[in-house]
Amino acid sequence: MATTAVSAESKNYLNAEYGIRSWLLTTDHKRIAILYLISITLMFFIGGYFALLIRLELLTPAGDLLTADMYNKAFSMHGQIMVFFFLVPSIPAVLGNFLIPMMVGAKDLAFPRINLLSWYVYIGGAAMYIWCVITGGVDTGWTFYTPYSSLFSNTHVVEACLAIFFAGFSSILTGLNFVVTVHRMRAPGMTWTRLPLFVWSHYATSIVMLLGTPVIAITLVLVILERTLNLGIFDPSRGGDPVLFQHLFWFYSHPAVYIMILPSMGVISEIVPCFSRKRVFGYTFVAMASIAIAVIGFLVWAHHMFVAGISLYSALVFSFLSYLVAVPSAIKVFNWTATMYKGSVSFSTPMLYAMGFIGLFTMGGLTGLFLACLGVDVHVHDTYFVIAHFHYIMVGGAVLGYLGGIHLWWPKISGRLYPEAWGRLAAIIVFIGFNLTFFPQFILGYLGMPRRYWDYSHMPEWQALNVLSTAGASILAVGYLLPLAYLLWSLRYGKIAGDNPWMATGLEWKTSSPPPTFNFEQTPEVTWEAYEYEKMPLPEEVTLER
Amino acid sequence: MFDNFPLWPTAASSHAVTEDWVYIFLVVLSAVMSLLIFLTIVVFGMKYRRRHGREAQQIEGSTILEVAWTVAPLGVFLGIFAWGAVLYFDERTPPAGAAEIYVVGKQWMWKLQHMEGVREINQLHIPVDRDIKLIMTSQDVIHSFFIPEFRVKQDVLPGRYTTLWFHATKPGIYHLFCAQFCGTQHSGMIGEVVVMNASEYQAWLTGGAPVGSLAQDGQTMFLQLGCQTCHRFDVQGRGPNLVGIFGKPVQLEDGRVVTADENYIRQHILTPGRTIVSGFRNIMPSWQGQITEEQLNSLVAYIKSLNPPPAGAAGVPNP
Numbered sequence: 001m002a003t004t005a006v007s008a009e010s011k012n013y014l015n016a017e018y019g020i021r022s023w024l025l026t027t028d029h030k031r032i033a034i035l036y037l038i039s040i041t042l043m044f045f046i047g048g049y050f051a052l053l054i055r056l057e058l059l060t061p062a063g064d065l066l067t068a069d070m071y072n073k074a075f076s077m078h079g080q081i082m083v084f085f086f087l088v089p090s091i092p093a094v095l096g097n098f099l100i101p102m103m104v105g106a107k108d109l110a111f112p113r114i115n116l117l118s119w120y121v122y123i124g125g126a127a128m129y130i131w132c133v134i135t136g137g138v139d140t141g142w143t144f145y146t147p148y149s150s151l152f153s154n155t156h157v158v159e160a161c162l163a164i165f166f167a168g169f170s171s172i173l174t175g176l177n178f179v180v181t182v183h184r185m186r187a188p189g190m191t192w193t194r195l196p197l198f199v200w201s202h203y204a205t206s207i208v209m210l211l212g213t214p215v216i217a218i219t220l221v222l223v224i225l226e227r228t229l230n231l232g233i234f235d236p237s238r239g240g241d242p243v244l245f246q247h248l249f250w251f252y253s254h255p256a257v258y259i260m261i262l263p264s265m266g267v268i269s270e271i272v273p274c275f276s277r278k279r280v281f282g283y284t285f286v287a288m289a290s291i292a293i294a295v296i297g298f299l300v301w302a303h304h305m306f307v308a309g310i311s312l313y314s315a316l317v318f319s320f321l322s323y324l325v326a327v328p329s330a331i332k333v334f335n336w337t338a339t340m341y342k343g344s345v346s347f348s349t350p351m352l353y354a355m356g357f358i359g360l361f362t363m364g365g366l367t368g369l370f371l372a373c374l375g376v377d378v379h380v381h382d383t384y385f386v387i388a389h390f391h392y393i394m395v396g397g398a399v400l401g402y403l404g405g406i407h408l409w410w411p412k413i414s415g416r417l418y419p420e421a422w423g424r425l426a427a428i429i430v431f432i433g434f435n436l437t438f439f440p441q442f443i444l445g446y447l448g449m450p451r452r453y454w455d456y457s458h459m460p461e462w463q464a465l466n467v468l469s470t471a472g473a474s475i476l477a478v479g480y481l482l483p484l485a486y487l488l489w490s491l492r493y494g495k496i497a498g499d500n501p502w503m504a505t506g507l508e509w510k511t512s513s514p515p516p517t518f519n520f521e522q523t524p525e526v527t528w529e530a531y532e533y534e535k536m537p538l539p540e541e542v543t544l545e546r
Numbered sequence: 547m548f549d550n551f552p553l554w555p556t557a558a559s560s561h562a563v564t565e566d567w568v569y570i571f572l573v574v575l576s577a578v579m580s581l582l583i584f585l586t587i588v589v590f591g592m593k594y595r596r597r598h599g600r601e602a603q604q605i606e607g608s609t610i611l612e613v614a615w616t617v618a619p620l621g622v623f624l625g626i627f628a629w630g631a632v633l634y635f636d637e638r639t640p641p642a643g644a645a646e647i648y649v650v651g652k653q654w655m656w657k658l659q660h661m662e663g664v665r666e667i668n669q670l671h672i673p674v675d676r677d678i679k680l681i682m683t684s685q686d687v688i689h690s691f692f693i694p695e696f697r698v699k700q701d702v703l704p705g706r707y708t709t710l711w712f713h714a715t716k717p718g719i720y721h722l723f724c725a726q727f728c729g730t731q732h733s734g735m736i737g738e739v740v741v742m743n744a745s746e747y748q749a750w751l752t753g754g755a756p757v758g759s760l761a762q763d764g765q766t767m768f769l770q771l772g773c774q775t776c777h778r779f780d781v782q783g784r785g786p787n788l789v790g791i792f793g794k795p796v797q798l799e800d801g802r803v804v805t806a807d808e809n810y811i812r813q814h815i816l817t818p819g820r821t822i823v824s825g826f827r828n829i830m831p832s833w834q835g836q837i838t839e840e841q842l843n844s845l846v847a848y849i850k851s852l853n854p855p856p857a858g859a860a861g862v863p864n865p
């Protein structure tokens with residue numbers, strides 16, 4: 001292509017300035033996205049390392065590889081890192097940061113400096129968390145249940161809470177920036193109904209971040225105060241209530257599930273139309289489903305507490321509402337599937353991830369019905385069934401969406417194509433490894449294997465399924481390392497991408513790759529709807545060799 | 547082969563059988579729906595694979611379809627909700643006359659007190675075909691009493707009682723787990739539930755060294771702690787007469803009316819000032835931190851025993 005040579009040399013956000021200072025003091029949302037990308041990738045591999053320790057320990061029934069305390073720290077830190085330092089910021093802070101201004105046709109986010117601040121706050125939290133890990137770690141599980149966390153644990157609970165408090169603030173700042181940007185910074189003609197669904201889902205996510213995160217922040221502060229000043233809020237011997245903590249914790253942490261999955265749904269809503277060359281089926285319904293999820297998602301928190309001693313009638317209400325919140329997710333799945341109907345489908349890497357997402361998210365959602373079902377939850381609560389369920393949502397859903405999104409926008413971010421054959425191979429490996437890791441855990445859970453068990457020597461019959469799971473985890477690890485390797489490789493050796501290698505709609509593809517610092521040469525004027533694929537030519541088939 | 551590769555836990559309680567049916571229904575539903583979605587994606591992918599000369603056909607959407615796939619799942623969901631709710635209701639409402647056993651969880655063991663006075667650690671012996679109700683509390687962190695073969699689980703909280711009931715249907719030895727993470731030896735907080743025939747159970751009960759019943763222990767405590775100085779059974783003392791109060795409504799000084807259940811009695815002994823009985827002065831001392839959870843259980847059992855005897859104390863068949 002003639003344009004490729006030009007865009008490679010022209011000024012873009014990557015070569016506009018050089019030097020470490022130009023990165024650390026940047027207010028360019030695209031550079032900040034890259035800073036986030038590097039930091040969360042690091043955190044992901046630390047969290048993954050702990051996952052590996054867990055799976056290796058469970059290879060044999062006896063607690064032989066780690067001590068009990070080490071194991072308890074391993075799963076606690078795996079969960080805390082993956083949730084608070086990887087999944088919550090993942091798509092919003094990287095892809096959302098990079099793309100939302102471009103998708104709405106703006107030069108930057110509404111508050112570029114707050115955006116940079118949010119990264120610093122995140123780094124402050126992450127650094128404190130790593131400090132906590134190095135000095136001995138924390139063993140409360142990612143859930144910090146009181147009074148164990150507040151009165152009994154001898155580990156670094158205060159540091160961990162503070163670190164997460166920081167991470168929470170960075171996500172509040174990101175959410176604030178997105179909400180204001182979507183309201184105030186849209187280009188002329190970019191009406192709400194012309195917004196890409198990626199923007200809609202991030203808008204919904206941001207609302208959850210803004211309303212939910214302060215609650216977890218203050219809850220963790222209460223745990224800190226209880227530990228340091230002996231406040232007694234959660235201590236029953238002084239009139240406190242340990243279950244109150246669970247209400248506060250889940251008031252954020254259930255909606256947090258949607259902070260993690262909604263952005264991923266946004267990515268899928270971009271990938272499926274692009275690789276089916278079709279308008280998204282039922283645009284309005286998909287967009288409104290995001291909002292419905294964000295709203296109802298705030299009303300279901302106590303479904304994590306059906307056996308925690310809440311009253312019979314409140315359990316009924318929360319079970320009922322949990323079924324309601326499942327409906328908009330089902331709507332999305334049906335609409336994505338329908339989008340492929342009579343399309344012109346290509347199985348490129350992002351599409352493979354999207355198809356994987358739809359299937360695995362469906363399974364994650366369906367197994368959620370078991371947990372929302374009061375009578376069944378009594379048995380499977382706090383067993384491996386729950387572990388399997390939320391990994392189907394968080395990995396099968398959120399992480400697959402993240403990987404799909406990284407591949408889809410990699411040409412835009414880096415200006416280079418990744419090697420397609422490797423991409424497809426890695427996607428298939430991730431899919432197989434994932435299922436082998438987590439499907440056996442459904443069975444283990446129904447058999448009654450409780451979560452957070454370090455040693456199961458009295459139940460040797462659980463070993464076979466655990467061995468399968470560990471085998472799957474090692475395959476999954478390969479699937480994660482491959483993209484790391486070939487994406488880095490492509491930065492230097494990948495083919496020059498061109499502005500719009502997928503022939504996708506969306507304003508981000510109308511500017512050069514990588515985009516210039518202020519995104520567009522002149523402010524675009526939007527006269528079209530999102531996903532007008534009928535007006536787009538087919539992409540040159542991205543060939544299998546590099 | 548299935549000894550090493552089990553796929554299904556034994557069902558050994560009345561609740562387990564009904565719960566399994568809901569589970570089976572959900573498994574079938576999920577399998578069908580997942581297959582449907584997987585197959586549709588794969589079939590669409592194959593059938594509409596990108597080919598030269600064939601273009602995608604644009605379809606904006608269809609309101610009829612949207613309504614259909616909103617309403618249909620909602621209907622199914624409500625059905626599942628109702629089914630699960632019925633099950634839960636049953637699981638959370640102990641039948642009258644269930645034999646009671648007190649449970650204290652602590653890092654990292656289960657302590658059990660039978661009404662007959664027998665105590666056990668990490669082992670629970672119960673008769674088959676009897677309704678059993680556990681009255682549970684923790685002396686430190688939150689634990690969770692979980693018997694997978696019975697499909698029941700209930701968190702055990704410090705500072706209050708929670709209850710759990712079941713009806714074992716098969717003699718045998720089953721797992722007892724702590725399901726709520728509780729510190730270092732969480733995975734060691736396990737034990738077994740031994741379900742025995744009525745006759746074996748009787749033999750087991752009387753086999754050990756003779757002991758007084760839990761209520762008798764409670765009576766001893768009651769006298770030792772000097773409760774009878776205020777709570778007299780003949781005349782109205784400085785405190786109310788405790789005979790027959792269990793399970794009855796109590797009028798409190800602040801206007802509330804509460805039921806005198808186990809939690810009320812327990813809490814009244816620990817923090818009397820929080821629920822002052824109407825017509826009395828707030829002079830009852832607090833025993834917070836001065837008696838153990840087990841002693842507290844015996845006091846509660848004693849005060850309950852002052853009621854006319856309920857149908858079916860442990861060991862006696864249900865009516």
Ligand SMILES: [Cu+2]
Nearest residue numbers: 254301303304
């Ligand atoms: Cu939830």
Ligand SMILES: [Cu+2]
Nearest residue numbers: 689724728735
């Ligand atoms: Cu425990």
